[in-house]
Amino acid sequence: MSDTLVSEVRPLTPWQTVGPFFHYALPWEGGENLLREGVLGERIIIRGRVLDAMDQPVSDAMVEIWQASSSGRYDHPEDNRTEVPADPAFIGFGRCPTNEDGVFTFHTVRPGPVPGPGNTEQAPHIAISLFGRGLLRRLVTRLYFPESEANAHDPILDLVGPERADTLIAKRDEESGGVPTYWFDIHIQGENETVFFDV
Amino acid sequence: MPMRPPVTMPCTTPFASLPVRSVAVKTVRSKKEKTMDVLQYSPQALSEPPSFAPGYVSTVARSPRKPLVRIPQTLTEVTGPADFGERLLRAPVHDMTREGKGEPLGERIIVSGHVLDDRGHPVPNTVVEVWQCNSAGRYVHKKDQHDAPLDPNFTGQGRVVTDEEGRYRFVTIKPGAYPWRNHYNAWRPAHIHFSLFGPCFATRLITQMYFPGDPLIDIDPIACAVPSEARNRMVSRFDIDTTENEWALGYVYDIVLRGRNATPMENPQ
Numbered sequence: 001m002s003d004t005l006v007s008e009v010r011p012l013t014p015w016q017t018v019g020p021f022f023h024y025a026l027p028w029e030g031g032e033n034l035l036r037e038g039v040l041g042e043r044i045i046i047r048g049r050v051l052d053a054m055d056q057p058v059s060d061a062m063v064e065i066w067q068a069s070s071s072g073r074y075d076h077p078e079d080n081r082t083e084v085p086a087d088p089a090f091i092g093f094g095r096c097p098t099n100e101d102g103v104f105t106f107h108t109v110r111p112g113p114v115p116g117p118g119n120t121e122q123a124p125h126i127a128i129s130l131f132g133r134g135l136l137r138r139l140v141t142r143l144y145f146p147e148s149e150a151n152a153h154d155p156i157l158d159l160v161g162p163e164r165a166d167t168l169i170a171k172r173d174e175e176s177g178g179v180p181t182y183w184f185d186i187h188i189q190g191e192n193e194t195v196f197f198d199v
Numbered sequence: 200m201p202m203r204p205p206v207t208m209p210c211t212t213p214f215a216s217l218p219v220r221s222v223a224v225k226t227v228r229s230k231k232e233k234t235m236d237v238l239q240y241s242p243q244a245l246s247e248p249p250s251f252a253p254g255y256v257s258t259v260a261r262s263p264r265k266p267l268v269r270i271p272q273t274l275t276e277v278t279g280p281a282d283f284g285e286r287l288l289r290a291p292v293h294d295m296t297r298e299g300k301g302e303p304l305g306e307r308i309i310v311s312g313h314v315l316d317d318r319g320h321p322v323p324n325t326v327v328e329v330w331q332c333n334s335a336g337r338y339v340h341k342k343d344q345h346d347a348p349l350d351p352n353f354t355g356q357g358r359v360v361t362d363e364e365g366r367y368r369f370v371t372i373k374p375g376a377y378p379w380r381n382h383y384n385a386w387r388p389a390h391i392h393f394s395l396f397g398p399c400f401a402t403r404l405i406t407q408m409y410f411p412g413d414p415l416i417d418i419d420p421i422a423c424a425v426p427s428e429a430r431n432r433m434v435s436r437f438d439i440d441t442t443e444n445e446w447a448l449g450y451v452y453d454i455v456l457r458g459r460n461a462t463p464m465e466n467p468q
């Protein structure tokens with residue numbers, strides 16, 4: 001890799017907390033539902049709680065997800081792989097504030113695998129951003145699926161290591177209305193602290 | 200009252216008619232299937248506030264204590280929500296003073312600026328979401344118990360899109376300071392909350408814009424979680440050229456998101 005000329009780099013605008021009063025501005029009707037008419041793939045439900053150091057529910061947090069389509073393609077100009085079909089009915093972005101019990105819910109499709117660094121393939125996963133009162137900056141984590149054999153070869157889970165990787169694996173929950181449902185608690189702090197990424 | 204002059208808005212395009220973002224493809228692929236190395240966006244700045252800042256009491260039980268796991272950006276992180284057509288987010292609001300039947304109380308202001316990346320390139324067609332309290336320091340939120348009046352003509356939420364040069368602009372009312380229960384006699388400096396996406400997942404930013412000369416900034420635990428030299432980047436500046444004669448004061452607030460090298464990695468072949 002050659003060095004590139006770096007012109008003067010401007011300092012970044014710092015993060016600040018989203019605060020407790022974002023509800024009337026950021027969430028939108030249907031923001032937790034990524035399903036559109038004609039969407040391809042297997043419908044799933046993602047549900048979980050945001051918990052603090054004392055395992056108390058965090059009722060003023062907001063969760064955003066970003067994921068590939070069922071074929072493993074991102075709805076973004078940078079993912080221009082022609083060999084992977086795009087799904088025009090699927091955007092892959094959702095936003096959900098937590099409720100009084102700290103619970104968030106998303107209706108989406110099971111993502112396909114996507115390429116990783118080098119010659120690797122990433123197991124199906126969902127990227128998660130967590131915001132909330134008391135969170136000065138976003139916390140970034142990922143959700144992986146428990147039955148996915150590809151987890152064993154996922155380059156990011158490999159970096160996390162076996163001791164904590166299970167904090168990123170959702171649990172299969174009871175199906176609601178025949179739709180496979182996954183439960184994913186985010187422990188901000190404490191014994192079961194979720195792995196958060198510097199990315 | 201003087202006649203309201205016509206307002207020139209750089210950002211009047213409804214989300215639905217936005218052009219698809221033209222992003223230069225910077226992905227380097229090998230001939231082997233499924234391989235995709237991506238150019239990295241610059242790392243998080245050292246001046247970012249820590250998750251644990253005990254002066255801001257709510258962080259104590261809401262901050263991870265194990266170290267963050269450093270990972271390379273993959274295709275997941277260098278892509279992100281880009282098509283903000285009518286399918287995502289809510290309708291644009293450029294003028295937060297026109298959401299009610301009448302004019303809200305308070306000092307009318309114009310806030311504008313550029314959204315740039317850290318190499319100085321404009322970030323075009325990106326959504327900027329803003330929200331704030333009214334001029335008395337009260338949010339339209341059921342959990343805001345501050346004993347200050349609501350304004351029936353002010354909600355305090357807006358949404359604009361940057362133009363091709365990365366500019367945004369909206370009209371609002373200068374927010375008031377408000378008390379919070381973090382410590383005795385705690386008051387938040389006047390601020391407007393900002394939420395931006397930028398080109399991808401890695402460039403997401405939520406921040407707060409402050410006003411110049413506010414004595415509360417340097418005693419506010421949230422602003423002070425950021426070191427002082429970086430704190431100044433969150434303070435807007437008064438600008439007489441943005442100010443409109445007999446109508447509204449103008450403030451300029453430029454926002455810098457993470458960028459990446461414009462030159463792709465050289466292919467060794």
Ligand SMILES: [Fe+2]
Nearest residue numbers: 019021390392
């Ligand atoms: Fe606020």
